[in-house]
Amino acid sequence: MARSEKNKRNRRAFFILVLVVIVGGGWLWSQGELRNPLQSTAMLIGQSSGEAGFAMVGERPAPGEMVASSETTANTDASSAAETVSVAEPAAVEAAASSTGTMTLETLTAELAAAGVDIESVSATMAAEGRSLENLLSVVNSGRVTVAELASRLNGETTSETTAAAQPPAASSTALLDIRWEELDSVAYNLWFMLAATVVVIVVSRPVGWLVNRIKRAQLAPTV
Amino acid sequence: MAVQLFSRKSVAQERPIVRKQINKTRWNVFLDLLLTATFIVELEEHFLGLALHELVGLFFGGAFILHIILHWDWIVNLTRTFFQKLLHESRFNYVLNILLFVAAALVTVTGILISRTLGLQLGLEQELQGTMKSLHMIGSELILVIVALHVALHWKWIKANAVKYLFGWLPKLGKRAVAANTAKVNS
Numbered sequence: 192m193a194r195s196e197k198n199k200r201n202r203r204a205f206f207i208l209v210l211v212v213i214v215g216g217g218w219l220w221s222q223g224e225l226r227n228p229l230q231s232t233a234m235l236i237g238q239s240s241g242e243a244g245f246a247m248v249g250e251r252p253a254p255g256e257m258v259a260s261s262e263t264t265a266n267t268d269a270s271s272a273a274e275t276v277s278v279a280e281p282a283a284v285e286a287a288a289s290s291t292g293t294m295t296l297e298t299l300t301a302e303l304a305a306a307g308v309d310i311e312s313v314s315a316t317m318a319a320e321g322r323s324l325e326n327l328l329s330v331v332n333s334g335r336v337t338v339a340e341l342a343s344r345l346n347g348e349t350t351s352e353t354t355a356a357a358q359p360p361a362a363s364s365t366a367l368l369d370i371r372w373e374e375l376d377s378v379a380y381n382l383w384f385m386l387a388a389t390v391v392v393i394v395v396s397r398p399v400g401w402l403v404n405r406i407k408r409a410q411l412a413p414t415v
Numbered sequence: 416m417a418v419q420l421f422s423r424k425s426v427a428q429e430r431p432i433v434r435k436q437i438n439k440t441r442w443n444v445f446l447d448l449l450l451t452a453t454f455i456v457e458l459e460e461h462f463l464g465l466a467l468h469e470l471v472g473l474f475f476g477g478a479f480i481l482h483i484i485l486h487w488d489w490i491v492n493l494t495r496t497f498f499q500k501l502l503h504e505s506r507f508n509y510v511l512n513i514l515l516f517v518a519a520a521l522v523t524v525t526g527i528l529i530s531r532t533l534g535l536q537l538g539l540e541q542e543l544q545g546t547m548k549s550l551h552m553i554g555s556e557l558i559l560v561i562v563a564l565h566v567a568l569h570w571k572w573i574k575a576n577a578v579k580y581l582f583g584w585l586p587k588l589g590k591r592a593v594a595a596n597t598a599k600v601n602s
Binding site for chain 1: 570
């Protein structure tokens with residue numbers, strides 16, 4: 192009696208957990224925050240070939256600073272594009288997107304070209320940094336940015352140089368209380384991922400447990 | 416006077432020694448919840464900002480060490496008897512925890528080395544700093560997966576004790592927790 196009551200409670204708790212995971216997942220999906228951590232890790236590994244590594248939040252220049260730095264350091268068109276790509280990527284990763292999917296490189300380049308992005312110069316500068324357009328593809332496929340947003344960022348950084356350079360740099364993010372509440376979605380994603388992993392482990396542990404018990408019994412069984 | 420002193424002493428000797436028992440499980444529940452919450456927030460340095468990210472990271476490192484100390488007996492026991500029962504959930508848990516320890520140590524150490532607001536300013540070479548940053552970020556992504564599995568494997572314990580210690584004051588849940596404990600003792 193007590194055992195069946197306990198089972199019933201456990202089952203109810205499990206269904207509540209599943210419900211929370213589904214509803215939370217749906218909400219994160221609608222916010223464009225649902226991403227595969229393995230894919231984003233692979234993307235990070237792919238991006239890590241650059242000399243300076245990743246841009247941390249304190250190092251990531253504000254939009255005004257970004258363009259100002261690209262303006263001062265870029266002497267040629269190619270180097271200007273290099274700056275644009277290198278600063279656009281963290282910004283692109285940061286941006287929230289509304290759609291995810293598995294896009295091919297051809298589709299991505301075609302869509303970027305249609306949006307007015309100079310693919311050849313972007314590709315050349317990324318190649319010079321030991322990276323490729325595959326990195327951009329990973330960013331788009333991870334669902335954290337749409338092609339339109341990426342294109343507008345790649346274009347916007349070059350077209351708004353004069354106006355943005357005139358703007359004062361944003362406040363330094365090394366201040367102690369610099370909490371960005373708009374990033375709360377990412378925190379929610381971490382919590383959701385843990386709950387989703389719990390559901391997966393609970394589901395998987397049943398057949399695995401059964402299999403392990405079978406192996407144990409087979410080992411203990413007397414050989415005739 | 417001497418008689419008085421003597422009598423006082425004897426009374427003190429007769430008084431039963433009441434030592435407040437430290438409830439280790441309660442400590443574990445609250446520390447683990449704090450660790451999980453800190454970790455979830457700490458992973459998003461965009462959310463916290465760099466200065467707070469580094470401070471919270473240091474706090475997390477300290478709390479992580481405390482977590483290991485509180486589970487030291489389990490670590491020692493399992494290390495001694497690891498090969499005796501290889502097909503046991505605890506062995507998988509043990510391996511996962513070692514991975515988690517290595518990854519957390521890596522992320523903490525690299526985080527301290529590349530810190531910019533803690534006042535250390537180690538003056539690492541640009542290339543080395545880049546590598547450290549890469550390791551720090553890749554390590555933290557991997558930790559999310561390992562911690563998620565760690566939480567999932569301890570789900571029963573979390574559920575039972577969180578209900579008991581966090582919501583035990585609610586009459587219905589409190590009764591249930593007591594009933595569950597009584598049933599466990601009886602069985």
